[in-house]
Amino acid sequence: MFPFVSDSLECTSCPEDFWSNPQRDHCIPKKTEFLSYHDPLGICLTATSLLGTLICAVVLGIFICHRRTPIVRANNSELSFQLLVSLKLCFLCSLLFIGRPRLWTCQLRHAAFGISFVLCVSCILVKTMVVLAVFKASKPGGGTSLKWFGAMQQRGTVLFLTSIQAAICTTWLVSSSPTPHKNTRYHNDKIVYECAVGSTVGFAVLLGYIGLLAFLSFLIAFLVRNLPDSFNEAKLITFSMLIFCAVWVAFVPAYISSPGNLADAVEVFAILASGFGLLITLFGPKCYIILLRPELNTKKAKEKRKNSLSSFSPDRKNVYLNQFNSSFKFWPAPCFLCGRYPKLRMYV
Structure with missing residues (x-):
C-alpha cells in the first residue's frame, strides 16, 4: 500500500499495477483475473477435458481388444488408432488455455491445438479417400487400384x-510469437492476464488450414455418402465434419466479441465441442455394435454385407460414379490432391 497525505492539494498517480482505494488516500494492488483452475468455469472445462481424454482412452482400449474383428478391420484400424490418439491430444491441449498465462503456455497452446487438430482432420480426410478407393476397387478390373493408396x-x-501445419506454427512462433499480456482496457481496477496472439495473420492461417482440410473431408464424404452399406462410414464422416465446421464457424465471431479471459473460455469450449462431436459421431456407432450388438460384428454379418454389395448392379454403381465424377468437375480443391498424387486420378 502507498499512503498519501490527507487533504493534499496534489493528486499522485498510482503505479501501473495499483489502484486507489475508495477513500482515495492509498494505492492498493489491482485484482488479477484469468481463466483459473479454481474458478467454477475453469473447473468445469478441466473436468470436461479430462473426461474426453478418458473416453478416448477407453475407446482406444476397446478397439485394441477387438482389433481382429470385422468392424474394426473394415474401417481401417490403423487410421482409427491414429485418430483416437490425435483426439486425446486435442482434449489435453485445451488444458494449456487454463491457468495464469506464461510465455511457454502462450507459445505452446495454439501450436499444440493447431497440430493436434490437423492430425485429427488429416486422418479423417485419408479415411474418406480410402472409402472412395475401396469402392472403386470393387468394380470389375479395379482390384489392383488400392495398391496406389495403400498403408x-x-x-x-x-x-x-x-507437417504443413507444423511449418505454419514454427513460422508464426519465430516471426511474432504469442506472449503474456496484462490487459487493463476493460476494468481500471483489474488486470486481466491473457495471451496476445502476436500475429493475427499467423492465427488466421492456422485456423484457415484446419478449415480447408475439414471442408475437403466434408466435401468428399458428402459426395460418396450414397455408396452401398458396406461403405457407409462416409455418412458418419459427413455428419462429423458438419458438426466440426459449424462449431468453428460459430467460434470466430464469438472469439472476437469475447472480452478478456472469456476469449480463452470460448476457444476451450470450441475445442471440446468439436472433439466430442468427432468422438461421438465417428466412434459411437462402432462401439455400440462392438459392445451391444456383437452379432453384427462377425464374419457371417460381413459376408452378408458383401452379398448385398454384390447385388448392387454395375449399372447403379456407374450411376454413383458418374454423379461423383461430375460433381468433382466443379471443385478444384480435391483435384489438388490428385495433382500431388497422380495415381489417385483413377479414383476421381
Whole structure:
C-alpha cells in the first residue's frame, strides 16, 4: 500500500499495477483475473477435458481388444488408432488455455491445438479417400487400384498434411510469437492476464488450414455418402465434419466479441465441442455394435454385407460414379490432391 497525505492539494498517480482505494488516500494492488483452475468455469472445462481424454482412452482400449474383428478391420484400424490418439491430444491441449498465462503456455497452446487438430482432420480426410478407393476397387478390373493408396501412402499423406501445419506454427512462433499480456482496457481496477496472439495473420492461417482440410473431408464424404452399406462410414464422416465446421464457424465471431479471459473460455469450449462431436459421431456407432450388438460384428454379418454389395448392379454403381465424377468437375480443391498424387486420378 502507498499512503498519501490527507487533504493534499496534489493528486499522485498510482503505479501501473495499483489502484486507489475508495477513500482515495492509498494505492492498493489491482485484482488479477484469468481463466483459473479454481474458478467454477475453469473447473468445469478441466473436468470436461479430462473426461474426453478418458473416453478416448477407453475407446482406444476397446478397439485394441477387438482389433481382429470385422468392424474394426473394415474401417481401417490403423487410421482409427491414429485418430483416437490425435483426439486425446486435442482434449489435453485445451488444458494449456487454463491457468495464469506464461510465455511457454502462450507459445505452446495454439501450436499444440493447431497440430493436434490437423492430425485429427488429416486422418479423417485419408479415411474418406480410402472409402472412395475401396469402392472403386470393387468394380470389375479395379482390384489392383488400392495398391496406389495403400498403408504407406496413407501414412505419408497424414504426415505431409500435418507437417504443413507444423511449418505454419514454427513460422508464426519465430516471426511474432504469442506472449503474456496484462490487459487493463476493460476494468481500471483489474488486470486481466491473457495471451496476445502476436500475429493475427499467423492465427488466421492456422485456423484457415484446419478449415480447408475439414471442408475437403466434408466435401468428399458428402459426395460418396450414397455408396452401398458396406461403405457407409462416409455418412458418419459427413455428419462429423458438419458438426466440426459449424462449431468453428460459430467460434470466430464469438472469439472476437469475447472480452478478456472469456476469449480463452470460448476457444476451450470450441475445442471440446468439436472433439466430442468427432468422438461421438465417428466412434459411437462402432462401439455400440462392438459392445451391444456383437452379432453384427462377425464374419457371417460381413459376408452378408458383401452379398448385398454384390447385388448392387454395375449399372447403379456407374450411376454413383458418374454423379461423383461430375460433381468433382466443379471443385478444384480435391483435384489438388490428385495433382500431388497422380495415381489417385483413377479414383476421381
